[in-house]
Amino acid sequence: MSETSSGTAGLQPADPRAAEARRLAALRRLRLLDTPPEPGFERIAATARELFGVPVAYVGFVAEAREWRKAVAGPAAREVPRDAGYARLALDAGEVVVVEDAASDPRTRAGAPLGETPVRFVAAAPLAASCGTRIGALVVLDTVPRRLDPTDRMLLTELARAAVHEIEQHRAAGPAPAARSAPFVTEERFRALAAANACIVWRACADGAVGEVAISGPFADRAAGDFLDFAWLGLIHPQDRPAALRAAARAARRAAPFEGTHRLLDATGRWRWTQLRAVPLVDGTTGAVREWIGKGADAHERMLADDARRREAERLRLALQAGRLVTWEADPEAKVMIRRDDGSALFGVPDDDFAAYLSRIDPEDWPAVDAAWQPGGSMNVEAFRYHHPDGRTLWLSSRGVEMRDSDGRRRIVGVTFDITERKEAEDRAWRAANRDALTGLSNRASFQRSLDGALSDAARAGGRLAIVLVDLDDFKDVNDSAGHDAGDALLREAGLRLSDASGAAALVARLGGDEFAVLVPCEVPCEVPCEVPCEVPCEVPCEAPGEADVGCGLALAERIVARFRAPFVYGGRVLSCRVSVGVAGFPDHAASAAELMKSADLALYAAKAQGRNRAELYRPALREAVEARVALAAEMRAALAGDAIVPHYQPKIDLATGEVVGFEALARWRHPSRGLLAPGAFAEAFEDAEIACGIGARMARAVTADLAGWLADGLEPGTVALNLSAAEFGRSDLPRTLFSILDEAGVPRWRLGIEVTETVFLGKRAGAVAETLARFAEAGLRIALDDFGTGYASLTHLKQFPVDDIKIDRSFVRDLERDAGDAAIVAAVIGLGRALGLRVVAEGVEDAGQAAMLAAMGCDEAQGYLYARPMPAQAVGRYLRDGGRALDARLREAG
Numbered sequence: 027m028s029e030t031s032s033g034t035a036g037l038q039p040a041d042p043r044a045a046e047a048r049r050l051a052a053l054r055r056l057r058l059l060d061t062p063p064e065p066g067f068e069r070i071a072a073t074a075r076e077l078f079g080v081p082v083a084y085v086g087f088v089a090e091a092r093e094w095r096k097a098v099a100g101p102a103a104r105e106v107p108r109d110a111g112y113a114r115l116a117l118d119a120g121e122v123v124v125v126e127d128a129a130s131d132p133r134t135r136a137g138a139p140l141g142e143t144p145v146r147f148v149a150a151a152p153l154a155a156s157c158g159t160r161i162g163a164l165v166v167l168d169t170v171p172r173r174l175d176p177t178d179r180m181l182l183t184e185l186a187r188a189a190v191h192e193i194e195q196h197r198a199a200g201p202a203p204a205a206r207s208a209p210f211v212t213e214e215r216f217r218a219l220a221a222a223n224a225c226i227v228w229r230a231c232a233d234g235a236v237g238e239v240a241i242s243g244p245f246a247d248r249a250a251g252d253f254l255d256f257a258w259l260g261l262i263h264p265q266d267r268p269a270a271l272r273a274a275a276r277a278a279r280r281a282a283p284f285e286g287t288h289r290l291l292d293a294t295g296r297w298r299w300t301q302l303r304a305v306p307l308v309d310g311t312t313g314a315v316r317e318w319i320g321k322g323a324d325a326h327e328r329m330l331a332d333d334a335r336r337r338e339a340e341r342l343r344l345a346l347q348a349g350r351l352v353t354w355e356a357d358p359e360a361k362v363m364i365r366r367d368d369g370s371a372l373f374g375v376p377d378d379d380f381a382a383y384l385s386r387i388d389p390e391d392w393p394a395v396d397a398a399w400q401p402g403g404s405m406n407v408e409a410f411r412y413h414h415p416d417g418r419t420l421w422l423s424s425r426g427v428e429m430r431d432s433d434g435r436r437r438i439v440g441v442t443f444d445i446t447e448r449k450e451a452e453d454r455a456w457r458a459a460n461r462d463a464l465t466g467l468s469n470r471a472s473f474q475r476s477l478d479g480a481l482s483d484a485a486r487a488g489g490r491l492a493i494v495l496v497d498l499d500d501f502k503d504v505n506d507s508a509g510h511d512a513g514d515a516l517l518r519e520a521g522l523r524l525s526d527a528s529g530a531a532a533l534v535a536r537l538g539g540d541e542f543a544v545l546v547p548c549e550v551p552c553e554v555p556c557e558v559p560c561e562v563p564c565e566v567p568c569e570a571p572g573e574a575d576v577g578c579g580l581a582l583a584e585r586i587v588a589r590f591r592a593p594f595v596y597g598g599r600v601l602s603c604r605v606s607v608g609v610a611g612f613p614d615h616a617a618s619a620a621e622l623m624k625s626a627d628l629a630l631y632a633a634k635a636q637g638r639n640r641a642e643l644y645r646p647a648l649r650e651a652v653e654a655r656v657a658l659a660a661e662m663r664a665a666l667a668g669d670a671i672v673p674h675y676q677p678k679i680d681l682a683t684g685e686v687v688g689f690e691a692l693a694r695w696r697h698p699s700r701g702l703l704a705p706g707a708f709a710e711a712f713e714d715a716e717i718a719c720g721i722g723a724r725m726a727r728a729v730t731a732d733l734a735g736w737l738a739d740g741l742e743p744g745t746v747a748l749n750l751s752a753a754e755f756g757r758s759d760l761p762r763t764l765f766s767i768l769d770e771a772g773v774p775r776w777r778l779g780i781e782v783t784e785t786v787f788l789g790k791r792a793g794a795v796a797e798t799l800a801r802f803a804e805a806g807l808r809i810a811l812d813d814f815g816t817g818y819a820s821l822t823h824l825k826q827f828p829v830d831d832i833k834i835d836r837s838f839v840r841d842l843e844r845d846a847g848d849a850a851i852v853a854a855v856i857g858l859g860r861a862l863g864l865r866v867v868a869e870g871v872e873d874a875g876q877a878a879m880l881a882a883m884g885c886d887e888a889q890g891y892l893y894a895r896p897m898p899a900q901a902v903g904r905y906l907r908d909g910g911r912a913l914d915a916r917l918r919e920a921g
Contacts, residue, residue, distance in 0.1 A: 492579025
């Protein structure tokens with residue numbers, strides 16, 4: 027069966043006009059409209075205004091065309107048109123109605139302003155008559171948008187209940203309705219029964235047997251016989267009957283009035299609470315009870331309301347307990363707690379021991395509490411610490427309202443909240459936002475805010491400060507070799523050492539990874555000994571010439587470097603714990619936070635570039651160098667995009683036969699304004715791995731294309747050597763890419779040679795380099811070790827890596843004929859190559875004498891200006907066609 031076909035099919039929605047008519051009738055019966063102010067209502071409005079900190083609170087009733095306000099606290103009219111009022115919002119609600127921003131809510135756009143200021147916030151708690159009809163509301167208004175939390179809603183609801191109680195009191199004071207049953211005719215009995223609202227009136231004998239009864243109200247439909255004699259006992263609820271009989275017996279023995287509230291069975295079979303009162307008529311001579319005159323007044327609604335209030339009070343008590351809230355009333359002058367509801371569970375001291383409670387408020391927070399409770403104070407304390415007897419420290423928040431008794435004595439009524447969990451959550455959130463989780467130091471965001479504030483203060487006061495950036499030199503090695511737990515321990519130790527070395531006046535932060543920063547105030551030039559003694563003397567004194575303004579930062583930097591030279595032991599292993607440090611000062615090196623950090627970072631970069639484990643002070647030249655590198659990088663990217671990187675070729679000559687045996691491909695940059703540039707002009711660009719790999723890829727394709735063209739023309743170029751940078755060996759696909767380029771062009775792989783410097787063998791990529799070179803060697807590519815004898819030369823490289831050729835650096839060839847030392851080195855390298863079966867190539871050969879001496883020493887090949895300058899691809903063909911004749915003529919002229 028569907029809902030529409032059920033037994034309720036005939037029901038229709040309630041007529042809104044009829045409901046409104048009943049509501050207005052209920053309001054008129056209460057006789058509240060246009061009545062004078064009453065203290066109870068006025069007190070409720072004033073309490074709401076103070077408790078919620080709003081400009082206006084009122085108790086308002088909604089009539090047919092107007093809203094009339096019984097009590098108003100604040101600058102608001104006593105009466106406004108119905109649509110301009112706010113109590114109407116609660117008429118259809120069973121709970122507090124909240125409008126957080128009245129300006130954007132269509133329900134309140136027509137609302138009356140407060141003077142010239144529009145209302146922006148409304149909260150209304152409904153007020154209902156005893157019949158349940160809502161007739162008005164307790165309303166609080168504010169001129170700014172705001173929220174109402176669950177606790178405030180509960181407090182507003184409680185105040186509304188108090189207003190309902192005042193309404194009931196007002197109704198009870200009015201004229202009582204007439205009884206439906208006629209009173210007893212005897213004047214003596216009428217006076218004895220002067221109980222205006224009685225629903226049962228009876229006369230009983232001395233032993234309690236009812237002889238006469240009059241019935242009205244809820245018992246009007248019962249027969250009189252149901253009460254006569256001792257039948258009335260059967261109408262009392264079985265659970266109430268023993269107590270009622272005991273009370274009646276006591277009253278009889280004492281000849282005293284009897285009173286009690288019990289459940290009686292009405293004509294419908296329902297139990298109804300009834301207040302029974304019997305007055306004895308006593309024999310003046312004997313003092314014995316002659317008869318009883320009694321009445322029963324309907325107390326059902328009151329008892330239900332009292333029970334509901336008790337349950338609500340218990341729920342409120344449990345809610346307060348669950349929410350860790352305590353309501354209280356105190357005499358602040360006498361320091362006496364007048365009332366506190368179940369506060370011992372929260373505070374750990376008896377409810378009436380106000381002094382013990384006050385003594386446990388943290389001394390640092392007591393001034394704020396005391397100030398709030400002074401006459402005219404806010405009565406609100408946002409947060410304060412309370413030391414519980416069990417040793418815990420709680421965070422509490424208190425809100426109250428100041429009141430005065432009839433004798434003028436001041437008291438405060440309020441509520442105290444336990445906000446410990448909220449404060450702990452806020453502290454966790456703050457620490458997450460401002461502290462590094464691993465070291466406990468300030469994090470980058472917090473440091474940046476502190477730096478901004480310190481710079482602002484220093485600029486305003488003419489002060490100075492320094493930034494010290496610290497970077498762990500070998501942190502990745504520690505992580506890789508000892509594990510991340512060791513790396514974390516090292517970072518924590520670094521934080522401790524930095525804090526210890528920097529002192530209380532400095533701010534130490536971990537910016538991320540293995541980078542730290544210290545903000546140092548430099549109030550005066552540092553011309554006094556360091557507060558924290560160094561383990562080794564500072565390398566740069568604080569008063570170094572030209573550095574006095576950031577002397578404190580430079581001295582701290584040197585002290586930090588010294589501190590970190592001490593070994594760090596973890597898990598029985600001694601780990602490297604050295605640092606590079608960069609220092610920059612305000613206002614000498616930068617005026618903004620971003621530029622100051624950049625300056626310190628440039629100094630840190632310089633410290634690393636100069637060997638690490640040292641401190642460097644910012645110099646303008648550092649920024650100029652960086653700007654030049656940045657500009658160069660931008661130009662190089664543009665050059666790669668525009669195919670401005672081209673190969674030039676320098677021939678390699680067999681010293682025994684004079685024949686061309688190959689070429690070395692050298693990169694050249696066709697600069698738009700500076701002409702053709704050799705690698706020396708853009709060497710720094712190779713520090714950018716992306717650019718270095720881009721140049722390498724461009725050269726590989728161009729050289730392969732040129733080789734294919736020469737071979738197609740029937741020329742014999744021999745092997746063309748391509749220089750590979752260290753960055754290119756970071757690519758695992760390097761051999762595959764080169765082989766693919768050669769194969770696509772149809773160039774035999776052995777036609778391409780590889781030249782590398784010894785720097786590619788150094789560092790952590792040595793294994794990957796060896797594997798890459800091995801793949802080249804397996805494919806038939808010759809591998810030459812360039813610039814041998816310079817830099818980090820090691821004979822082990824010749825054993826570990828598949829090297830075919832050794833190239834003697836030009837610096838040893840230049841003075842070969844005049845410098846015996848150079849001649850000895852060249853002879854040794856040639857002898858080493860012969861012993862290892864490697865061909866030896868001399869670079870930078872510029873005259874025939876050098877060539878003859880190298881040939882006599884047994885050198886295999888030579889290249890240099892004696893034979894040809896590096897030439898473009900188009901010139902190589904001509905050189906190969908007539909190169910032999912030109913070479914012979916040049917050698918004859920030189921000889």
